[in-house]
């Protein structure tokens with residue numbers, strides 16, 4: 001029997017007195033740590049019991065049921081999700097970390113939200129199948145309507161300002177289109193009347209994600225102009241192509257999301273023009289990290305597990321820890337989700353994305369994008 005959510009949604013914030021979830025949490029808190037009360041005083045044990053009754057029920061986790069799936073292109077699929085009451089909505093341009101079980105092991109990946117942010121009851125992620133990608137292939141091959149996923153809170157600052165006083169240019173490469181789909185719906189809903197030009201690049205006619213949806217949006221929103229760039233015919237998307245599609249591009253605020261190579265080239269062009277303050281970007285693939293050349297391996301002390309291992313110069317500490325047999329928490333592995341955040345108690349580290357070097361004691365670092373510049377100690 002399927003017990004539907006609204007009447008008995010443990011996580012529902014619409015339940016009287018700020019939600020049954022909060023009442024239960026308070027109750028569990030009051031029970032303290034007496035062992036004989038277990039599992040009534042243990043959130044994870046209580047969650048496991050609730051999940052046996054209904055996988056959407058949780059005191060602590062955002063869970064979302066897959067309502068429907070839709071193939072946007074031959075290798076890109078959208079999942080419409082109905083989250084439980086712990087989901088608090090998102091802002092256009094944000095992403096969410098999704099946990100998926102593959103062969104009994106949970107893996108996490110980050111996906112942009114591609115739906116209208118005005119709707120928090122039904123949200124969409126759009127996933128491109130990656131060659132050898134464990135999670136994207138599991139999502140495509142194993143999941144179907146009715147299945148339940150676990151989500152983290154939405155994150156990200158690739159946002160459109162509350163008021164946008166200038167014409168916009170959005171440049172989307174491949175599945176970099178996903179945050180723009182959400183942003184365009186938000187701008188349209190807000191009655192944005194200044195010009196918005198969207199340049200979308202894909203390989204082949206059938207590679208354009210959301211094509212029909214974008215055409216429908218442009219038909220009812222005259223401010224939006226669409227520019228399709230089929231790289232199999234038009235060549236690589238570069239600055240000259242942008243100038244052909246949108247001749248007044250230098251006078252626009254520009255947002256770009258796509259593969260790192262595309263964004264690096266565009267960023268360099270905007271810098272050469274001296275207008276990099278009009279340029280904002282969001283990567284969806286692994287960023288290229290600036291690995292320090294040379295340098296010696298250093299010792300890393302994992303204080304909690306009392307292990308010492310070595311990390312090569314420029315090697316992300318997450319990789320080094322895994323190579324040593326440790327299993328730190330991680331999600332995106334590209335510096336976005338902060339799942340790998342860990343306290344460094346001593347030593348010098350380099351942020352491989354920004355090049356910033358820090359020797360401050362007791363600071364939080366992201367293991368996936370930090371390398372050790374000296375011997376370091378971690379609360380790991």
Ligand code: FES
Nearest residue numbers: 331332333338368
């Ligand atoms: S794993 Fe996501 S920030 Fe490190």
